[in-house]
Amino acid sequence: MPKKGMQKRSFFKKLWAGIGLLAGVELVWLTLNFLSPKKQKKDIKNLFAAGKIKNFSRNSVTPFRNRNFFLVRLQNGGFIALSIKCSHLGCNIEWDENDEKFVCPCHSSWFTINGDVMHAPATRPLATLPIIIENGDVKINTNVILKRNSIEDTEIVYADKHGKT
Template sequence: MDFIKKITRRSFIKKAIFTLVSLELIYVLTNLLKKGNEAKAPENLFNAGEVDLFENGQVYPFSTERFYLSRLKDGGFLALSTKCTHLGCTIQFKTKEDKFQCPCHASAFNKHGDVLAPPAIRALDLFPVSIVDNKVLVDTANPVKRNKYDRSQITYA
């Protein structure tokens, strides 16, 4: 009888250990799968809105995200950083003059972000734009430095 109790206890402990290890494995695998999905999800992309909200040739401020969304005359999109490339002041879009101006030392930039007036010598930084399900998504976590505007920087719907 004592022998049976020992076997039962051993068997119980083995099953308990097996169960714990199995649960741990399931937990680890579940977390790995979650992390894999998170990496694919565009968490860092800011949803600026539906493509049709933005008129061609217009500039739209997203102050809290620190960029201007410039929809060019041909329908392409550029997301321009609000940070002046001279010393980092916040630029402003002047609708009447149709250009960006820096209040600190008067640098000016066009709708592509190219320098119109110094002392800035480099185009405004870009935030990568992607269009998914007709939504304009902006990667505000990864500004791209550039010297000049280039057509390859435009994103089309």
């Protein structure tokens, strides 16, 4: 009878290996799908027209509270749309013009102009919303919130794909 027991063990080993392989494939597929910015931009159904590029001066923060985001134009001309929700527990943040930082009134987290954490308890940067610039208009997809664990230069959107305008 020990042979039958060995066959059973072998069967379960193969079964677990198969389940593990399936789970791995699914995890890779989900991760690639989640990280694909092209797909997220294709899914755009409801773009909010924030305004013309020229309406946003460099190093400025414009709140769109009814749409739950801040439109930031960085010193180098690039745009980034930041969620108004704190990455800690979701309170609405405010832009402090004097100190040039985002401040959360709930537990005093601070964030830089591009949404990076300056002061805990928040540990993750502010989430972003996809931006598309078409014919001089800055448009935001307010249906998509992109949570992030770090700041990437690729999140900054420029009017000129090759330059910094």
